[in-house]
Each structure stands twice: as C-alpha cells, then as structure tokens.
Amino acid sequence: MPELAPTLAVIGGGQLARMMAQPAIALGLPLRLLAEAPGVSAAQVIPDHRVGDHRDLATLREVTAGCPVVTFDHEHVPTEHLHALEADGIAVRPGPDALVHAQDKGVMRERLAALGVDCPRNAIVTGPADVEAFGLPCVLKTTRGGYDGKGVWFVEDTAGWAEACAEAFAVAEETGVRILAEERVDFRRELSALVVRAPSGQAAAYPVVASTQRDGICHEVVAPAPDLDPDLATHAQQVALRIAGELGVTGVLAVELFETTDGRVLVNELAMRPHNTGHWTQDGAVTSQFENHLRAVMDLPLGSPAPRARWTVMVNILGGPDPEVGRLWDGYPHAMARDPQLRVHLYGKEPRPGRKVGHVNAYGEDLEDCLERARHAAAWFRGDLGNESE
Amino acid sequence: MPELAPTLAVIGGGQLARMMAQPAIALGLPLRLLAEAPGVSAAQVIPDHRVGDHRDLATLREVTAGCPVVTFDHEHVPTEHLHALEADGIAVRPGPDALVHAQDKGVMRERLAALGVDCPRNAIVTGPADVEAFGLPCVLKTTRGGYDGKGVWFVEDTAGWAEACAEAFAVAEETGVRILAEERVDFRRELSALVVRAPSGQAAAYPVVASTQRDGICHEVVAPAPDLDPDLATHAQQVALRIAGELGVTGVLAVELFETTDGRVLVNELAMRPHNTGHWTQDGAVTSQFENHLRAVMDLPLGSPAPRARWTVMVNILGGPDPEVGRLWDGYPHAMARDPQLRVHLYGKEPRPGRKVGHVNAYGEDLEDCLERARHAAAWFRGDLGNESE
Numbered sequence: 001m002p003e004l005a006p007t008l009a010v011i012g013g014g015q016l017a018r019m020m021a022q023p024a025i026a027l028g029l030p031l032r033l034l035a036e037a038p039g040v041s042a043a044q045v046i047p048d049h050r051v052g053d054h055r056d057l058a059t060l061r062e063v064t065a066g067c068p069v070v071t072f073d074h075e076h077v078p079t080e081h082l083h084a085l086e087a088d089g090i091a092v093r094p095g096p097d098a099l100v101h102a103q104d105k106g107v108m109r110e111r112l113a114a115l116g117v118d119c120p121r122n123a124i125v126t127g128p129a130d131v132e133a134f135g136l137p138c139v140l141k142t143t144r145g146g147y148d149g150k151g152v153w154f155v156e157d158t159a160g161w162a163e164a165c166a167e168a169f170a171v172a173e174e175t176g177v178r179i180l181a182e183e184r185v186d187f188r189r190e191l192s193a194l195v196v197r198a199p200s201g202q203a204a205a206y207p208v209v210a211s212t213q214r215d216g217i218c219h220e221v222v223a224p225a226p227d228l229d230p231d232l233a234t235h236a237q238q239v240a241l242r243i244a245g246e247l248g249v250t251g252v253l254a255v256e257l258f259e260t261t262d263g264r265v266l267v268n269e270l271a272m273r274p275h276n277t278g279h280w281t282q283d284g285a286v287t288s289q290f291e292n293h294l295r296a297v298m299d300l301p302l303g304s305p306a307p308r309a310r311w312t313v314m315v316n317i318l319g320g321p322d323p324e325v326g327r328l329w330d331g332y333p334h335a336m337a338r339d340p341q342l343r344v345h346l347y348g349k350e351p352r353p354g355r356k357v358g359h360v361n362a363y364g365e366d367l368e369d370c371l372e373r374a375r376h377a378a379a380w381f382r383g384d385l386g387n388e389s390e
Numbered sequence: 391m392p393e394l395a396p397t398l399a400v401i402g403g404g405q406l407a408r409m410m411a412q413p414a415i416a417l418g419l420p421l422r423l424l425a426e427a428p429g430v431s432a433a434q435v436i437p438d439h440r441v442g443d444h445r446d447l448a449t450l451r452e453v454t455a456g457c458p459v460v461t462f463d464h465e466h467v468p469t470e471h472l473h474a475l476e477a478d479g480i481a482v483r484p485g486p487d488a489l490v491h492a493q494d495k496g497v498m499r500e501r502l503a504a505l506g507v508d509c510p511r512n513a514i515v516t517g518p519a520d521v522e523a524f525g526l527p528c529v530l531k532t533t534r535g536g537y538d539g540k541g542v543w544f545v546e547d548t549a550g551w552a553e554a555c556a557e558a559f560a561v562a563e564e565t566g567v568r569i570l571a572e573e574r575v576d577f578r579r580e581l582s583a584l585v586v587r588a589p590s591g592q593a594a595a596y597p598v599v600a601s602t603q604r605d606g607i608c609h610e611v612v613a614p615a616p617d618l619d620p621d622l623a624t625h626a627q628q629v630a631l632r633i634a635g636e637l638g639v640t641g642v643l644a645v646e647l648f649e650t651t652d653g654r655v656l657v658n659e660l661a662m663r664p665h666n667t668g669h670w671t672q673d674g675a676v677t678s679q680f681e682n683h684l685r686a687v688m689d690l691p692l693g694s695p696a697p698r699a700r701w702t703v704m705v706n707i708l709g710g711p712d713p714e715v716g717r718l719w720d721g722y723p724h725a726m727a728r729d730p731q732l733r734v735h736l737y738g739k740e741p742r743p744g745r746k747v748g749h750v751n752a753y754g755e756d757l758e759d760c761l762e763r764a765r766h767a768a769a770w771f772r773g774d775l776g777n778e779s780e
Contacts, residue, residue, distance in 0.1 A: 003717075004717055004718070004719060004736075004738060004739075004740065005717060005718075005719040006719070018415060019415075021415060021435070022412045022415050022416070025408060025409075025411060025412055025435050026412070026733075026734065026735045026736070027722075027734065027736065028718065028719065028736030028737070028738050028748070030434065030738075043437075044420065044437065045411070045415050045435075045437065046437065047433075047434065047435065047436065047437040047439075049437075286730075286731050287730070295726070300722050300723060300726055301722075301723060301726035301727040301730065302726075302730065303726065303730050303731075303732075304730040304731050306731075308698065327393075327394055327395060328394070328395075328418065329394060329395040329396070329418065332417075332690050332691075333690065333691060336685065336690055336691035336692075336693065337691040340676075340677070340691065340692065340693050340694040341676055341693075341694050341696075342693075343416075344416065344417065345416045346394075346416070346417065346418030347418070348394060348418050348420075349394075350394065358418070
C-alpha cells in the first residue's frame with residue numbers, strides 16, 4: 001500500500017479512542033493504537049494496535065514509530081515520557097505542558113488563579129489541621145489520578161469528618177500525590193464548555209451544555225443548557241477558549257463549570273481529550289468532537305461546531321444492578337422499535353454494575369420528548385426502568 | 391472477552407464494507423471480513439479479517455464459521471455457494487433467490503415483467519440478426535458481471551453498429567454470459583428509489599433521489615430529486631418496496647430508474663447492498679443506509695429514513711487525470727477551510743485516474759449552495775477544477 005495519509009498514534013484503548021475510529025474511517029486517517037489489554041473497547045475496532053503499558057517509554061516509542069503525531073484516550077501518560085517523545089520529534093497533542101493542567105489539579109488551580117479565572121476557593125492541604133483551617137464542609141481531591149468520582153471525598157462539618165480526612169491523607173501517603181481542598185460550591189447546576197483548538201490557534205466552541213452527575217459519573221447532558229443566560233453562555237465559551245489558548249491546548253478541551261446560584265460560572269475540572277459532555281455532538285452537531293479532535297491534532301482546519309437540532313440529550317448507559325440482565329444487544333428490538341430516531345453508541349464492554357458501557361443520543365424540537373426518549377432507552381438497556389425518572 | 395453480540399460476516403473488502411464499519415462500531419456489532427487482498431479499503435478498518443477468494447466455498451465457510459448471518463459488499467459470490475451456506479444454517483442476507491435478480495439482468499427483466507413492473511423494452515439476443523430485429527439504436531448489456539459502465543455497449547444506428555455488436559458477442563462467447571438488448575430510453579433524468587427491508591417484512595423507504603452518471607459511473611446525487619412530481623415519487627417508492635417484498639430482499643435494495651420525458655418511471659437496474667445513490671444518507675438522513683443495512687440483516691427494527699436537511703448533495707471523488715497530484719489528504723487544508731460544513735468520506739484507495747476513491751456530502755437549505763460546495767470540493771480533490779461546473 002502506498003502511504004495515502006500520515007498515521008496518528010493513539011494511546012489508550014477505551015471508548016474515546018473507539019469513537020475516534022469512526023471519523024478516522026471517513027477522513028482516511030490510519031490510527032495506530034496502544035491498548036492496555038487485548039480486546040479492549042478500541043482494540044476491537046482498530047486493526048493496527050498493540051497491547052502494552054502506557055507508563056513504559058520503550059512501548060510508547062515502539063507504538064509511535066513513524067507517526068508524526070500522537071494523541072490520547074486518557075490523561076495517564078507520565079509527563080516525562082511525553083517530553084521524551086517530543087524530543088524524538090513527534091508532535092505530542094495535547095503537549096505535556098498543556099496536559100499537566102488536566103493531570104494535576106494543583107497545577108491547574110495555580111495556573112487558573114494566575115490567569116484570573118474564577119474557581120472555587122481552594123488550597124493544598126497537608127493534614128487534618130489544614131483542612132480544619134480551610135473550613136468545613138469542603139471537598140478533598142487527590143491532585144492526580146482521580147476520575148469518575150474516585151479520589152474525591154466530601155468532608156462534612158459533622159463528627160465523622162476526621163475519618164474521611166484520614167482516608168484522603170492515607171491515599172496521599174500511599175501514592176505520593178498532593179491533596180487539594182475546595183469549597184463546597186452552592187451551585188444551580190453543572191455546565192460544560194467544550195472547545196477544540198488547532199496548533200495554529202484556530203478554535204471552535206460548541207454550545208455550552210448542562211450535565212448531571214450521579215455518584216460522580218456523568219449521567220445526562222442537555223445541549224444547549226436550557227434557560228442559560230446568553231451572556232453567561234458566551235462568557236463560559238470565552239473562558240474555555242482563553243484557557244485553551246493560554247495553556248496551548250491542541251485538540252478538545254472540556255471545561256466543566258459550576259453555575260452558581262448567584263449567576264456566575266466557576267471552573268471545576270479540565271479535560272484535554274474528547275469528553276463525556278461532548279458525546280451529544282456525534283448526532284447533534286455538524287462536526288463531532290471526535291472528528292474535530294482528529295482534525296485539530298492533525299493540524300487541519302476545524303469543522304463547524306454548530307448544532308444540527310434544537311435540542312440533543314445524551315444519557316449514559318451504565319451496567320445494571322442485575323448482572324443476569326445479559327447482553328445490551330438483547331435490548332435492541334424494543335429500544336429501536338420504540339424510537340426509530342434513537343441513536344445508540346455501545347462501547348463493546350461487558351456491562352458490570354455501574355460501568356459506563358454506552359450512551360444514547362436523542363435529538364429534536366421538543367426537550368421533554370428528547371429527555372423522555374433518551375432516559376427511557378438508557379434505563380431499558382440498564383434493565384432498570386424503575387429508576388428511569390429524574 | 392465474553393460474547394456481547396453476534397458477529398456479522400461481510401464478504402468483500404471494498405468501500406461499502408468499509409462504510410458499514412462505522413455504524414457497526416456504534417451498534418457494538420463485531421464484523422468479520424473476507425477481503426480480496428491485503429490492505430484493501432475495508433481491511434484497513436476491520437480488525438477481524440482474512441484475505442481470500444469469494445468464489446471458493448471452503449474460504450466462505452471458514453470466514454462465516456460461528457457467524458449467524460452473512461452479508462455482502464458486492465454481488466459476485468456464486469449462487470451455488472450461497473445455497474451451500476444456507477444449507478449450513480447461516481442466514482444469507484440478501485438470500486440467493488433474491489440476489490440472483492441483482493446478479494443476472496436477464497433473470498431480473500423476466501421477473502419484473504412477470505410482476506408487471508414497467509421496464510425499458512428488452513430481449514435476450516444471441517447474434518447481430520437478433521439485434522437488428524430488436525431495433526436500433528439500442529443498448530447491449532452482459533446479463534452478469536457488468537458494473538460502472540463495464541459490460542455495456544451503446545449500439546447506434548450508424549455504419550459502426552456491427553463492430554460494437556461483435557464486441558459484445560465476443561465477450562458473451564468468452565465468458566458464457568447472455569446478452570440483453572434494451573431500448574434507448576428517452577429519459578429526462580435518472581432517479582433512485584432506495585429501500586431497506588428486514589426479514590420480518592418491515593421496510594423503510596428513503597426519499598427518491600436524482601443521480602447523474604458520467605461515463606457509466608455515478609457522479610452526483612441530489613436528495614430529494616428536485617421538482618419531482620410527488621405522486622411519481624410515491625409511485626417509485628411503492629415500486630421499490632413491492633420489488634423488495636416480492637423478491638424477498640433483506641437489507642438495502644436500490645432501484646435505479648429512468649424518469650421518462652412523458653412522466654413515467656422505468657426500472658433500469660437493481661442493487662441489493664448499500665448503493666452509491668444512498669451515500670448522502672450518511673450525513674443527510676436520521677439513519678444511514680449502512681446502519682439500516684446492518685439492522686436489517688441482523689433482524690433488528692429499522693431506523694428512520696427521514697432526511698435531516700432540506701437538501702443533501704453527494705458528489706463522488708474520482709482519481710484525477712494527473713497521477714502526480716498526490717494524496718487526497720493534501721487537499722484537506724483548502725477544502726476544510728473553505729467549507730467547515732463539508733462532510734468528506736475517503737475510501738483509503740490510491741487515486742488512479744477515474745477510480746472512485748471517496749465522496750463528499752453537502753447539506754443545507756439552499757440547493758444551489760449545496761451543489762456548488764460539493765462540486766467544488768470533489769473537483770478540488772480530483773485536482774481538476776476546470777471540470778467543476780456541470
């Protein structure tokens with residue numbers, strides 16, 4: 001085969017890499033994947049893959065050999081390895097100096113403070129006395145390694161606070177990460193401002209969405225966020241674009257925000273990869289976040305982030321409470337017959353309880369209708385219709 | 391890995407199988423591919439593939455082992471092998487008794503005549519005397535094996551008619567196929583009525599589109615066909631649905647039609663697989679023809695065939711006249727910057743002159759704008775802007 005296009009290396013074989021494969025097929029962009037185990041989500045659909053450890057530099061070098069660019073399914077590749085790959089002449093996108101802000105919440109908070117971006121009040125704490133001085137209630141977070149509700153402790157102003165605190169510092173002791181204390185924000189809801197930035201600085205901002213978490217896991221997204229003040233929406237997009245620019249992000253930047261009860265937005269988290277709050281774009285936007293991530297890291301002009309429908313609702317499919325419920329596949333006859341407009345995205349993962357195994361998108365003119373359709377379908381796949389309503 | 395879903399076997403590694411891979415990823419449907427050579431279009435994107443000859447029954451049995459269903463990228467698998475696979479207990483979709491009507495134009499014409507479906511006047515001819523008796527001008531076609539303008543001769547009522555005729559009968563002699571003579575239809579334009587049918591008989595009809603051929607190759611499709619009489623559009627859909635039902639088609643059936651200058655539709659060709667005249671559905675319909683083909687052959691409820699935009703225009707990208715033009719990839723910066731709404735689909739094929747190597751879709755409210763955008767992009771990739779206008 002003659003080389004028709006450069007090959008993009010992707011580190012990490014989860015569902016985000018899997019969903020990059022779809023636009024890569026259309027773009028004629030070959031992907032080369034490093035998967036953490038045989039048969040993981042993305043390895044099922046990307047022929048050119050090998051299995052290995054993303055913490056091993058030799059493995060990273062082997063996978064990226066001959067690839068002009070490397071990008072990521074997750075944020076867990078050590079910073080020093082990213083610098084080594086850059087020194088080898090590979091374009092690392094997003095680069096280590098940007099990515100560290102998504103890897104380390106302490107670094108992120110310091111940098112956002114320096115930029116004057118509104119964040120929850122926060123401080124690095126080294127022991128229970130610091131936490132008491134910071135003030136209760138508060139949230140303790142490991143600065144590195146947490147995701148989907150892991151590495152987060154809600155410390156209440158009650159008798160049990162010292163135990164929660166002790167647990168956090170035990171993890172810190174064990175793993176060597178720092179602990180960040182943050183105020184409990186009195187928020188109306190969570191928002192997400194997702195932008196994509198190319199190496200040139202060209203950038204595209206998707207509509208700001210509202211997201212609902214359950215047990216620390218993204219559960220539902222509504223695009224655009226209903227009844228959001230237009231000035232606040234524009235401000236959130238500007239904040240996300242400014243962070244992307246100041247940090248030199250290449251690819252998707254998802255800025256998760258608290259909308260406070262007094263009408264401000266505070267930055268909660270940053271992610272520098274396609275993000276759960278952008279899955280609605282697969283069916284609801286002209287260009288999906290996955291395609292625009294590929295276009296950005298390959299230094300191509302970005303596609304339009306404009307919505308294609310008045311409303312798009314995404315609901316995650318989690319593994320249900322009953323492991324006997326069986327294959328998600330068996331949910332198709334009802335779900336598809338009930339809603340011929342429903343868009344289903346499965347990840348090729350075994351549905352263990354609480355595990356993200358897919359999502360559904362429903363779009364249309366009527367928000368209530370979209371919510372009902374997406375929630376019903378996700379609950380149906382979970383085998384748990386009793387929990388359907390919000 | 392536990393088995394999360396049944397595996398679908400796909401015979402043929404061209405771009406149609408490649409484009410089935412995208413919805414298969416979303417549906418969580420594993421594909422197993424038989425490719426005709428290493429590195430062909432679909433083999434680049436489907437991990438579970440082997441290389442072999444689709445005319446060899448042992449190879450077909452090996453590829454389909456453990457798969458409950460087999461479907462096709464093309465119509466070239468011998469009928470007797472399809473019967474053998476059925477006898478093995480595999481669901482062959484579309485089945486051999488349906489597929490023969492897309493494989494053999496003689497059988498197709500006889501069956502459509504029996505059904506009372508309007509077709510161009512036609513007859514099997516065995517020599518020049520038959521052709522002269524049929525009447526000139528006419529079209530001669532091999533009943534089997536022709537595609538993209540191959541196996542077709544336009545016989546004019548001029549001195550040279552005997553030579554064209556001799557060539558056709560030489561091919562017939564050599565290959566053992568029959569020759570079909572058809573009248574030259576005085577047509578206004580070509581239409582295509584694409585439907586999808588599940589084993590249950592559930593069926594979905596896409597809007598009727600107008601297609602333009604160049605040198606016997608589909609060049610441009612406009613969905614829906616502009617200024618088409620609504621009654622004639624409904625009639626065309628009904629004809630396609632009736633043929634799908636009478637022939638017992640499972641999956642996509644594309645019925646290519648002539649719209650005559652006196653306001654009738656005549657059936658030109660049948661195809662029983664995703665079809666070039668349905669590529670617009672990838673970006674222009676709620677459910678693409680590729681996803682609905684998968685849903686149909688896997689006996690799942692079909693998705694909505696409704697359009698998502700007022701107009702969608704598809705233009706094929708052919709390899710350009712200048713083999714030095716280089717990689718299509720190099721056309722991206724201009725094409726994407728000029729039109730952030732453009733949807734590009736490349737097939738991973740080397741752009742040899744005249745070869746279908748991709749297509750673009752442009753959708754929107756204004757037909758002229760869609761036409762201009764899609765034609766410009768396709769011509770740009772071809773390296774041939776001088777030929778851009780119609």
